[in-house]
Amino acid sequence: MGAIRIGAVAAHFGRDLDFALQRITTLIDHARASGVSLLVLPDAALGGYLADLRHPDPHALPPALERDSPLVKQIATLAAEMVVCVGYCEAADGDRYNAAVCVTGDGMLGHHRKVHQPPGETIAYSPGDTFAAFDTPVGRLGMLIDYDKTFPESARSLALDGAEIVACLSAWPTSITNRAPRMTQDRQSRLFDLYDQARAAENQVVLVSSNQTGAMGGMRFLGQAKVVGPGGDILARTWSKAGIAVAELDVVAEIANARRVLHHLGELNPAAYRRTP
Template sequence: MTVLRMAAVAASFDRDLAADFDRVEHWVRAARADGVRLLALPEAALGGYLLSLDGTAGAPPPLRVDGPEIRRLSAIAGDMVVAVGYCEDGGGDRYNSVVCVTGDGVLGNHRKVHRPLNEDATYGAGDGFAAFDTPVGRLGMMICYDKAFPESARALALDGAEIVVCVSAWPGSATNPEPDLAKDRWKRRFDLFDRARALENQIVWLSANQSGTFGSMRFVASAKVVDPGGDVLADTGVAEGMAVAELDVRAALETARRSMGHLRDRQPHAYPVLGDSAVVAG
């Protein structure tokens, strides 16, 4: 039996990159002291998210995946596997990205595919989902709105991902906001997506999120670890914190899939890929 101790963080990050690195180091130190081997930090942890989603907010500072900032992140990670959101300098375009590193360097990088509201005014779109091998198992990554699309997690599960890390800057509702953030309808959706994506693919799910406020955004926090049955093993609620859980990942996947294997029992001929030919009712 190989038990993996993993964690997802809810915390605030902003445009002050030096302060962001201090926060990253704080959470990595706290996680290491708690025996964590896999740690997920929020979307835009390096540089902060957008100030609003009306298309007028400037982007965080763009960083190259092979640049000095990501090398510094790798050095901070050391013997741990750490996933962190950042604004990627892709040459001609900027991307809302998440990078997975250890002290040995970059293990994987994902560019956000699905851009909500006016996020496309700031970021280009990624073009796919791919799992990759790490010292703690085969991982997949996605960012925030990506998880609202079942195809995202399914593509990663079919590519062999045992654990999916979803980093977010998920806010509370902008219309008719609920004073009690714990009762906010967008928080409810955030939590439902986390549990549904884990259950339908029978995978382990780490969900990190921004907390506090930034610009016009009030984030729901709610970092969590979800098992392959859709049960929440650890959750920060709407406050800053670190959700930590231990699990024998391989055994948990085998147990969840033994009787009803959702990937095994698919019938792809019954639901062929429609792609751009699909008609969406208005």
């Protein structure tokens, strides 16, 4: 396949779905002009995230959309030849999920429901129950949402399923309990970068991390979208501002080089590990 350009988005999205579609259209246009083949939009790009994570208002939740809703189909049409990952609130069988889809103009390539939920989210969403990679025109890919990447098993499950690229879609805020005066000093800001780099390095995969910016209610989002190589090195980033972090790399070649001497997945010893209860 050779080198491709990968874009990770930092941008603000709220409840207005029409505005969200306009912003996504602009972002896809800018990415296409930059030659991007894979674009990862933030979690909750369609309808916004929660305004209060500790005590969500059950009457002011993000609008829930079915997986095959006209809005999701419109994004697939906009994507055309590009692979686009986008987060939304999914309505299915009477439940609501914090979810993401990966689409091209040919339709949906993959889907993920957030598995790990921080306290408070259970009021707004039901949890997903699986991690699965899927094939795309840019390589085999898997998706994580927000808190999923805190748990090493999440990205490891995708890597063991053959994922070469892990897309992490987030609406990740600054610390709620101990907010620092500067974002660079914020505990969650440091953890966000740490998790991105660790998940890439420990699995020797390319990690694409998107995030919301701005604020909603009492939540202030970090931005810090980035593309991380399989050695854990940050190849491109937006810092705290809105924008698209774009990196060009040969995914297959970079992973092969990272695994040339030390192949973490091949050197696992599952028999020595304690099973999760």
